[in-house]
Amino acid sequence: MTSVLSGVSDELDPRLLEHRRELTGYCYRMLGSSFDADDAVQETLVRAWKSFGSFEGRSSLRSWLYRIATNVCLDQLSGRQRRALPMDLSGSPWSPVEASLAAKRPADAWVEPVLDRQVLPEDGDPAERAVARESVRLAFVAALQHLPPRQRAVLLLRDVLRWHADEVATLLDSTVASVNSALQRARATLAAMGGTPEERPLDADHRDLLARYLDAFERYDIDAFVALLHEDATQHMPPFEMWLGSAADIGTWMLGPGSGCRDSRVMLTEANGCPAVAQWRPTADGGHAPWALHVLEIEDGRIRHQTSFLDLDNDLFARLGLPATPDAEPAAG
Known part of the structure; x- marks a missing residue:
């Protein structure tokens, strides 16, 4: 202020x-x-x-x-x-390979x-x-x-x-x-x-799903992680234009170009009316730094869609009031 x-x-x-x-x-x-x-x-x-x-x-x-x-x-x-989301720009999913990261847009191109x-x-x-x-x-x-x-x-x-x-x-x-x-x-x-909002309440089964999501992510058990997704689950990764169109491709990405996320720390929060997961990726000095906020859409007991907002400029977490390290307290909202 x-x-x-x-x-x-x-x-x-x-x-x-x-x-x-x-x-x-x-x-x-x-x-x-x-x-x-x-x-x-x-x-x-x-x-x-x-x-x-x-x-x-x-x-x-x-x-x-x-x-x-x-x-x-x-x-x-x-x-x-x-502003848009990556799926608005391309009708077909991208391949889960590092070359897909070549297309990138500035922050003001994306819904945040x-x-x-x-x-x-x-x-x-x-x-x-x-x-x-x-x-x-x-x-x-x-x-x-x-x-x-x-x-x-x-x-x-x-x-x-x-x-x-x-x-x-x-x-x-x-x-x-x-x-x-x-x-x-x-x-x-x-x-x-298809943009009319529809209520999707979070129930006890969803809370159990989220607990298993956090556990699989921190253990980097990709088989367990993929099992929590719908077969046709999708994932965006702004600021990159790429998006993935299946649980199998998401798993391939996490074991390939995304493997630097192994040994991350994660915390459950809420964003855009949905469960969300803040992620801190490991750093060379043994610590953890802000990496992404994953907003999760859940349908029928599994994750249908994941939008992963990457903190490449080191200001996303700070501007949202999320802590700089996984053990710090979040800023007051």
């Missing part, structure tokens, strides 16, 4: 900071990046603080903040290429992960929490990036945040008819892409 904000947080507007988490979730869905979302929320709060004295209260403080946040996001999205504790409510109605969790899943966030920015805002405000059409129209300086039309087009686009 900027010194400007921290300097006034105990004076004029502590209420502004109460909305930080939900605003971060909204901006993350809009922008596809937790880091851009942090910047957008910070800009929102700075703008709100500077004009707080002129806030007339004709709308709620929450609505006023969402209006500012929406404008900040629309400004950020102007002229920007959409976000920890649940950064964007999801800690309490509240269970049904609303379920909707919020599903709406930050990677596939849904990636699908949102295909929508024009204003359609994206309308869909999020109406279908995720449950705002009324007239409230959205007021926020966007539009009409109810225009909002309803934009919502219909956005829903049709997402439905055609």
Whole structure:
């Protein structure tokens, strides 16, 4: 947080900071990046603080903040290429060989992960929490990036945040008819892409699966690891364009180009509404350093998909508040 904000947080507007988490979730869905979302929320709060004295209260403080946040996001999205996941770029899986690492894109090309504790409510109605969790899943966030920015805002405000059409129209300086039309087009686009979120609760069997996943990974028992995956499981590895399309190929990769992950340390967390695993890879001096955050999609008792966000620039863990070493405490969210 900027010194400007921290300097006034105990004076004029502590209420502004109460909305930080939900605003971060909204901006993350809009922008596809937790880091851009942090910047957008910070800009929102700075703008709100500077004009707080002129806030007339004709709308709620929450609505006023969402209006500012929406404008900040629309400004950020102007002229920007959409973020994607590797499977969006190539219809066929790649071979599990080192040469597949040749194709790489910069960080701003990819949808980025976000920890649940950064964007999801800690309490509240269970049904609303379920909707919020599903709406930050990677596939849904990636699908949102295909929508024009204003359609994206309308869909999020109406279908995720449950705002009324007239409230959205007021926020966007539009009409109810225009909002309803934009919502219909956005829903049709997402439905055609299979991007509509569906609730997938985590049950006791899933928790047992995750315990076996952690154990197999740390022992580097690849046979046991592969047995936890669906036969047609897939894996992304941003920032590389490559993706793998079967449990067998994932196992081949881990025993081949990915074998440097042997003797890693891992920790269970939650990201993008899913179980996630933080991984620290061994270093030459005998320690461990941040390597990847693996976001896991579970279906029918096995792992269907794994998105492995690699920390190649040594800033992913730090910016997400994950510890630099496996024995350190995570940063407060």
